[in-house]
Amino acid sequence: MNIIVCIKQVPDTNEVKIDPKTGTLKREGVPTIMNPDDKHALIEAVKIKKKTKAQITVLSMGPPQAEEALREALALGADQAILLCDRAFAGSDTWATANAIGGAIKTIGNYDLLLFGRQAIDGDTAQVGPQVAELLNIPQITYAQKIETEKNKVKVERQMEDGYEIIESNIPCLITCISEINETEYPTLKGIRQAYKKEVKVWSADQAKVDKSKIGLLNSPTSVKKSFTPPAKGQGQTLKGSIKDIAKEIIDLLKERELTGGF
């Protein structure tokens, strides 16, 4: 089995501050990490590898420093790493990114399973995985909380708001993973040592054989018009007294705000 895991290097949003004047992220000096959902997708791939002797290729698009995230992926158990790095990719929205990633996946070829994280913590769109599946015309299963591989098919638990679906699909297919799918792992010293013995292949748009009319800022159908920080919510209200009094007060408050519905 050949698995391709797509990862993104993102700023550690726990450390990011937003400039209230410009509404943009202050990225200077902020540490970067492998996007958490993507890391869980990779850890899942490594688990599948242990059972099925799969080969894992990890793929990312980003600036040269994204190599660090790919090395971490190699240290966690991926077999080879490819970085799509070219000015032509810069400013891509999700559609253009999917064209780049999807194009590179076609070039890699011979894949059985494509694993993505559900969404990246810097953009929160959750679109690239599904868009790549559409582009490649293969089945997609999103929000996976469990994956079982069988011969030529997969069985996936797909998380819903109030339960989960069990979905079976033939391979090749694309699955986006949520963090609940597995426990986090740390690279071992042996893994780190091996990661630095391997090569991270850097592909330009031409080397990845992607359609250059469908990537980059100018070819992106969406653009960010404005970003802003919503004002902080006001202080909550604390009610004191007996449970009965509090319950009555809550009902009064809800009625006052016409939130009682059919009561």
Add this chain to the structure above:
Amino acid sequence: MNFDFTPKQLAIKKMITEFVDSEVKPYADEADKEEKFPEKQIKKLAKLGIMGMSIPEKYGGAELDNVSQTIIMEEVSRGCSATAVSMGAHASLACHPLVNFGTEDQKKRFLPKLASGEYLGAFALTEPNAGSDAVNVQTTAVKDKDEYIINGNKIFITNGGTADLINIVATTDKGKRHHGLAVFTLETKDLKGFELGKKEDKLGLRGSNTQELVFKDMRVPKENMVGGIEGEGFKISMSVFNSGRIGIGVQGVGIAQAAFDEALKYIQEREQFGRKLHKFQALQFMLSDMATRIDAARLLCYRAAHVKDQGKRYVKEAAMAKLYGAETAMEITRKALQIHGGYGYTKDYPLERFYRDAKITEIYEGTSEIQRLVIAAELLGRGF
């Protein structure tokens, strides 16, 4: 001149920092309050290959350079100094004699088990009347055909009560003084004549195990004498001391950093006299001095590790790193506690733990006074 870590060292730093923040630091308080040996943390460190960090790849270890080992020691110390000393006593003290002086047979027999974490190691030199004064070791080893019969006792042994393998120092010939010392490897399981004495009740590092060991006609096969020849014990012990000093220096840095991090957070949150503490210039100055001192201590430790990695003599550098790292830990934990005022004195905050944990760094692996003697001897020449 280059102050940057290599990409691989940075990857190790990132891994160990994340691991410590999630898997070590949250349990430090419990380890201290309940005197709980950090067994789970040690097992997890072993899974990552860290217990074998000083052991060659050939014997299942990670064969890390000394700078990388120093990074790991600093980070683990920042999270929990009891876990750090248990790890350090194993990876630095216990493994060192076998890695550097062991016979091929000894390396093959013991190092893979130490590297995987199957064995936890300890090093036992200190006795009631011998520590830095290693020549005065009273534990005797008398040859009897293919075995040595060992009698004596050891005190203050880190991991002594939890170790599966202990390298002990004994004398085969008291008349020869330091030329009569030898190191023997004990596998403690079912070892006749090996008993545990008193478990120490300590000021700090309360999660770590510090134990007295008693040997009564304990028989050890001659194949377990490290290096296979008598008289090597003093040389081995001095080498262990030297190497261990960098680790304790950087343990001081890790503890100091942990205390500093708390202080930095606190002065930005706490208000007095209508403004945040960080608006007071006196506290800004204190903070600046603390950060500067920690950095100076850290640089001394990494310099010593770097010199060791170059294969050069590093006795003075290691002693300076140990001396300054330890005294930095004391000063920074005192100041960080002071910044916290009354809260810092309570067990609701970790400051009092840092303060207690810091003290030992001025004592073990050679007191600060011994470090000053070592530095002076290097400056003045051996015959001063």
